[in-house]
Amino acid sequence: LTLNVCHRLYSKHLRILYGRISRKHLCRLLSNPDNSPRLTHRFSLEGVNKTLPSFQLEAPNDRPSTPSITVLDVYDIAASIGKEFETIIDKYGPYSVSNLMPKVISVLEELEDFATKFESEGREIVALQTAVHRLELEKLERKEDHKRHKRELEQIEETWHSEVQELSQLIEKLREENKQLKNAIEDKETSTNYSPIPSNFTNSANVEEIQLMIRLKEIIDRQKLLIRSLRQQLTKNLLI
Incomplete structure (x- = not known):
């Protein structure tokens, strides 16, 4: 996938997840949890934290490991987080991630901006290294x-x-x-x-x-x- 396609899928996926826990839907579920077949009892944040499964986010293995992070890596991480959110929502209800979802989205957006800036600076560094190498060769030739x-x-x-x-x-x-x-x-x-x-x-x-x-x-x-x-x-x- 190209960067533009990945970005559209990433934004669409986050909007869908955030839309599933809209304020209206969340208030309705919290006012009467028995209306939701996914909720069998009330969960406090403490209970949710105790029962949430632990998971690790990893970049796909098919991409070579690098000491930096790219925009594609951010999209892969966002997709992994989205899948985990879906699992949590299906198991504990949307209210369990209502406070966490906006923060995660904000962090992912900042991470995407950082990765974009890092790639731009990386290209500039490569160009400067090429220029330095050329100057060193010219200096050696003059010598x-x-x-x-x-x-x-x-x-x-x-x-x-x-x-x-x-x-x-x-x-x-x-x-x-x-x-x-x-x-x-x-x-x-x-x-x-x-x-x-x-x-x-x-x-x-x-x-x-x-x-x-x-x-x-x-x-x-x-x-x-x-x-x-x-x-x-x-x-x-x-x-x-």
């Missing part, structure tokens, strides 16, 4: 991205330092060769067997060295720009 960018930056820096070291060693080697070449030229110029070294040879060596220096400078500048860009990207990811 993993940060670690990955950091590893990439470290690898690039290691590669850059290695290349710079190799280029520095190459520059030192060229400078040493250039120095040796100049010394050799000076020695040749001062020797008696002076044989001048062609100027085109020295000019060619200087041009090659200059070109190599320019190329090394361009490589170093590109590496610096790449590292600066990666650092800016890493800082931006940390601020997100």
